[in-house]
Amino acid sequence: MTISYNWLSKYLPKAIEPEKLAVILTAIGLEVEKVSTFETIPGGLAGIIVGEVLTCEPHPNADKLKITTVNVGAEQPLQIVCGAQNVAAGQKVVVAPVGVTIHPFNGEPVTMKVAKIRGLESHGMICAEDEIGVGTSHAGIIVLTTDAKPGTPAATLFETYQDVIFEIGLTPNRMDAMSHLGVAKDVCAYLSHHQKKEVKVKLPYQNSFKVDNKELPINVLIENEEACPRYSGITISGVKVGPSPSWLKNSLQAIGIRSINNVVDVTNFILHETGQPLHAFDVKAIKNQTVIVKTLPAQTSFITLDGKERKLLPNDLMICNGAGEPMCIAGVFGGAESGVNEATTNVFLESACFNPTYIRKTSVAHQLRTEAATRFEKGVDISGTVQVLKRAALLIKEVAGGTISSDIVDVYPNPLSKNEIALKYHYLKKLSGKNYHPDTIKRILTALGFEVVKEGIDEIRLAVPFNKPDITLPADVVEEILRIDGLDNIDIPATITITPASETLGFKHQLQQKLANYLAGQGYHEIVTNSITNSQYYSEKTLQHTVAMLNSLSADLNVMRPSMLETGLEIIAYNLNRKNNKLRLFEFGKTYFSNEVGKYVETEHLSLYLTGKITDDNWQHKNKPADFYEAKGIATAILQWCGINELQWKQDASNPQALKICSGKKQLGSVEVVPHEITSKFDIKQTVCFIDFDFNMLLQSNANLSITYKEVPKFPAVQRDLALVVPNNTDYQMLENIVQKLKLNKLKHMHVFDVFENEKLGNNKKSVAINFTFLDEEKTLTDKQIDAMMQTLMQAFEQEAQALIRK
Known part of the structure; x- marks a missing residue:
C-alpha cells in the first residue's frame, strides 16, 4: 500500500519527520518497505532562477546563436550562448547557472558546466519548457512577466509539488490501515502510549453539512440484504464536471492514482483517505428515481466502464435502476452507461457496505481487481458510510460546485452490534511474555477505538470497533497491544526453559525422507511445484476429468493438475533457458481427478525428471545424455530400495517409449521418454525422461518388507x-x-x-x-x-x- 507523507501529516496533530515516521510505522506493524520522493516537476527546479537579458548580440562564429549577458541577481551578469530564436534584450527568462542539474521532459538529468561554444564561453543556459520539465514545448525559451525579479527561485513561479511516499507491506488482515486516516489513528495510538498523554487524530469531517434542497430525492431498495447490509446515498445537482484543482491532482498522483475529473477524483480521494469506497452515478441513468440492490439472472449482459461486455454470474450483486437495468457491479466496477462524464450535471453518490464473500467471488470470477473490491472483500467500517458520505458531498461542492439536493438516504435494515471480547490479564502475560498494568492496557485499546464494556480484577471486556473486522479472538487483542507497545519492548529473560521436542515420524514420512535422502545422494535435487496449473497443457479428453478452479486468479492457473509431468517440465524449461542443462529432479506431490461434480480423488506421487548429460565431458571420454535406460535403472534401484524385487515391465500402448512398472497385479508406476509433442509446448529441445511412481503403492509394498540377515557365503559364486x-x-x-x-x-x-x-x-x-x-x-x-x-x-x-x- 502507498501512503503520502504530506497527506498523512494533515491528520496528525504535529508533523513528524519522514525518517522518524518510517520507524514508527514499522514498529506498529505497518512495515515500510520503501521510501521515495514524488515531484510533479522532477528536481523541483532546485537552483534554477529568474534572469533578465541585458544584451543580446549575434554570435560572431555562428549564424543561429546569440551572445547574451544575463542579470541573475549576482554582482556580475552571466555570459550565456543561446540558440533560441525568440531571445531578446529586456526579457525576463529562466536560467540554469553552472552547477545546477536540470531534468528535461524527455531524457536524462544534465548538470550545467562552463561550456565553450564556437569559441566563446557560456556560463549556464536560458531554458525552454521541456528542458526543465515544466512542459513539452521546445519552440523557444520561456519568457516571464516583466515583474519577475532576477535571482528569484523559479520554483516560486511554477506550481511544484514534492512529497515523500511510503510503500507499506500491509498484511492481509489489516483492513483498518488501508487508508491515510487508518494509518494516522495507529500513529496517534503509538504516540499516546509512548508519550503518556492523549494524542488525537485531526479528523477531516466537518459540522457544516446541510441539505440545500430536496429537489432530486432517490429511493433505495435492497432486495439482497445478506449481500448488502447497508446502503447510503445522496444527490448533488448542478455540478460542473471538469479538471480537478492542483491539490487534489497532486494528492492522487503522488500515490499513483491518475486524475480523471473532479467528481471521480473526489471518490478516489475519499477511498484513500477513509478506506470507504464510493461510487458516483449520473442521475440520468437512474430511471424512476430508484436504486435497487439485487442479483440478476445468470448470463445477463453488462457493459462495464472499460467498454467490455461481461456475462453476469448468479451471485453477482448489482446496483440497478428503477427499471431493473444494471448500472454497476456492486463494490467492484461501474457501468459504461451510468458513470460520470463531461455532460453530467446531477450526481447520485453511493456509500455502502457489501458482503466480503460476494465481492471476492465476483472480483475473482471477472478478474476485476479494483481498489474498491480489495477493500470490500476485507470488510469496511459499516458504521461510517453516512459520515463519509457527508465528507464526500462537501468536497464535491467545493471542487465541482452544485447543491445538495436530497436528504441522505440510509437503508440499514439489520443494524449490527459490536463484537465483544473478554481479555484475561494472565492470558495477555502468557502470550506476550510481559506484565502490563491494566491502565496501560486500557490506554492502548481506547486509543485504537476499542470501547471498555466492563473492567474486572483479572480481565477487561471490550467492544471491538467496526473498522477492525479481523479482531475476533483474545489473541487478536493481544497482538494489538503488542504492536502499539512495540515488540522491541518485550523483556528477554535471563534464562529460558525449553522442553526438547520429540517428534516421531509416521511410516509414510519415514519412507519419504529415506527416499529423498537416497535420491539426493544420487545427485538429484528436490523440487516443489504448484498443484494449480494451466488447463492449456491438457487435451480435451483429459480435461473431462480434471478438477477446475472455481475462483482461479488467472487463466494460467485454473485447474488442479491431473499429472505431475507438466509442472515438472515448467521447471526444466526455466532451467534450460538459463543454461542449466544437466538436470536430475524429483518431487513428492499430488494429482487430482474427478469422475463427477463433488467427487474428487487425490493421488500421491514420487516423480523423477532426467535430462541432459549424465556427467560432464572429460579428457578420457565423451559423455552421453540421459536416456530411457538410465531412467529405467534408477527406477529399478528405487524399487529395490523399497524391497520390491519381483518386477514386470510392460509396454505402454499409448507411448512406444514407455514401460509400465508392475509387481504382481499392481501397477507401481511408469518410465517414459516424454514425447516431442509435449516437450515442444515448453520449448524444450532435448530429451526428457520421466519416472512416475504411485507413492501409496510403494508405501504398501514397503510396509510388508521384513529385513533378514544372512551370513556372507563361505563358498564362491x-x-x-x-x-x-x-x-x-x-x-x-x-x-x-x-x-x-x-x-x-x-x-x-x-x-x-x-x-x-x-x-x-x-x-x-x-x-x-x-x-x-x-x-x-x-x-x-x-x-x-x-x-x-x-x-x-x-x-x-x-x-x-x-x-x-x-x-
Missing part, C-alpha cells in the same frame, strides 16, 4: 556367459520370464552385458549376451552341476524364444 541369437522384437523381460519359470534355486542373478546386431546374424536378428551368477550356500558348485543348469537354460531359450545358441 560362479559366473557363466551365454550369447543368444533371437528375433529383433524379443525383449529382455521375455527372457527373464523364461528363466524364472525354471526355478533354478542356485541361480542368484542374471543381467545383459551386450547386445549386438549384424547382417551376418540374419535378417531381423540380434545377439543378446547374458551373464549368469550361480551360488550354493552349503557347498562349492561343481562344473557338472553348473553345466547341467546351463544346459537347462539353453534348452528353454531354444524352445520358448526360438533362440540360437552362439558357440
Whole structure:
C-alpha cells in the first residue's frame, strides 16, 4: 500500500519527520518497505532562477546563436550562448547557472558546466519548457512577466509539488490501515502510549453539512440484504464536471492514482483517505428515481466502464435502476452507461457496505481487481458510510460546485452490534511474555477505538470497533497491544526453559525422507511445484476429468493438475533457458481427478525428471545424455530400495517409449521418454525422461518388507556367459520370464552385458549376451552341476524364444 507523507501529516496533530515516521510505522506493524520522493516537476527546479537579458548580440562564429549577458541577481551578469530564436534584450527568462542539474521532459538529468561554444564561453543556459520539465514545448525559451525579479527561485513561479511516499507491506488482515486516516489513528495510538498523554487524530469531517434542497430525492431498495447490509446515498445537482484543482491532482498522483475529473477524483480521494469506497452515478441513468440492490439472472449482459461486455454470474450483486437495468457491479466496477462524464450535471453518490464473500467471488470470477473490491472483500467500517458520505458531498461542492439536493438516504435494515471480547490479564502475560498494568492496557485499546464494556480484577471486556473486522479472538487483542507497545519492548529473560521436542515420524514420512535422502545422494535435487496449473497443457479428453478452479486468479492457473509431468517440465524449461542443462529432479506431490461434480480423488506421487548429460565431458571420454535406460535403472534401484524385487515391465500402448512398472497385479508406476509433442509446448529441445511412481503403492509394498540377515557365503559364486541369437522384437523381460519359470534355486542373478546386431546374424536378428551368477550356500558348485543348469537354460531359450545358441 502507498501512503503520502504530506497527506498523512494533515491528520496528525504535529508533523513528524519522514525518517522518524518510517520507524514508527514499522514498529506498529505497518512495515515500510520503501521510501521515495514524488515531484510533479522532477528536481523541483532546485537552483534554477529568474534572469533578465541585458544584451543580446549575434554570435560572431555562428549564424543561429546569440551572445547574451544575463542579470541573475549576482554582482556580475552571466555570459550565456543561446540558440533560441525568440531571445531578446529586456526579457525576463529562466536560467540554469553552472552547477545546477536540470531534468528535461524527455531524457536524462544534465548538470550545467562552463561550456565553450564556437569559441566563446557560456556560463549556464536560458531554458525552454521541456528542458526543465515544466512542459513539452521546445519552440523557444520561456519568457516571464516583466515583474519577475532576477535571482528569484523559479520554483516560486511554477506550481511544484514534492512529497515523500511510503510503500507499506500491509498484511492481509489489516483492513483498518488501508487508508491515510487508518494509518494516522495507529500513529496517534503509538504516540499516546509512548508519550503518556492523549494524542488525537485531526479528523477531516466537518459540522457544516446541510441539505440545500430536496429537489432530486432517490429511493433505495435492497432486495439482497445478506449481500448488502447497508446502503447510503445522496444527490448533488448542478455540478460542473471538469479538471480537478492542483491539490487534489497532486494528492492522487503522488500515490499513483491518475486524475480523471473532479467528481471521480473526489471518490478516489475519499477511498484513500477513509478506506470507504464510493461510487458516483449520473442521475440520468437512474430511471424512476430508484436504486435497487439485487442479483440478476445468470448470463445477463453488462457493459462495464472499460467498454467490455461481461456475462453476469448468479451471485453477482448489482446496483440497478428503477427499471431493473444494471448500472454497476456492486463494490467492484461501474457501468459504461451510468458513470460520470463531461455532460453530467446531477450526481447520485453511493456509500455502502457489501458482503466480503460476494465481492471476492465476483472480483475473482471477472478478474476485476479494483481498489474498491480489495477493500470490500476485507470488510469496511459499516458504521461510517453516512459520515463519509457527508465528507464526500462537501468536497464535491467545493471542487465541482452544485447543491445538495436530497436528504441522505440510509437503508440499514439489520443494524449490527459490536463484537465483544473478554481479555484475561494472565492470558495477555502468557502470550506476550510481559506484565502490563491494566491502565496501560486500557490506554492502548481506547486509543485504537476499542470501547471498555466492563473492567474486572483479572480481565477487561471490550467492544471491538467496526473498522477492525479481523479482531475476533483474545489473541487478536493481544497482538494489538503488542504492536502499539512495540515488540522491541518485550523483556528477554535471563534464562529460558525449553522442553526438547520429540517428534516421531509416521511410516509414510519415514519412507519419504529415506527416499529423498537416497535420491539426493544420487545427485538429484528436490523440487516443489504448484498443484494449480494451466488447463492449456491438457487435451480435451483429459480435461473431462480434471478438477477446475472455481475462483482461479488467472487463466494460467485454473485447474488442479491431473499429472505431475507438466509442472515438472515448467521447471526444466526455466532451467534450460538459463543454461542449466544437466538436470536430475524429483518431487513428492499430488494429482487430482474427478469422475463427477463433488467427487474428487487425490493421488500421491514420487516423480523423477532426467535430462541432459549424465556427467560432464572429460579428457578420457565423451559423455552421453540421459536416456530411457538410465531412467529405467534408477527406477529399478528405487524399487529395490523399497524391497520390491519381483518386477514386470510392460509396454505402454499409448507411448512406444514407455514401460509400465508392475509387481504382481499392481501397477507401481511408469518410465517414459516424454514425447516431442509435449516437450515442444515448453520449448524444450532435448530429451526428457520421466519416472512416475504411485507413492501409496510403494508405501504398501514397503510396509510388508521384513529385513533378514544372512551370513556372507563361505563358498564362491560362479559366473557363466551365454550369447543368444533371437528375433529383433524379443525383449529382455521375455527372457527373464523364461528363466524364472525354471526355478533354478542356485541361480542368484542374471543381467545383459551386450547386445549386438549384424547382417551376418540374419535378417531381423540380434545377439543378446547374458551373464549368469550361480551360488550354493552349503557347498562349492561343481562344473557338472553348473553345466547341467546351463544346459537347462539353453534348452528353454531354444524352445520358448526360438533362440540360437552362439558357440
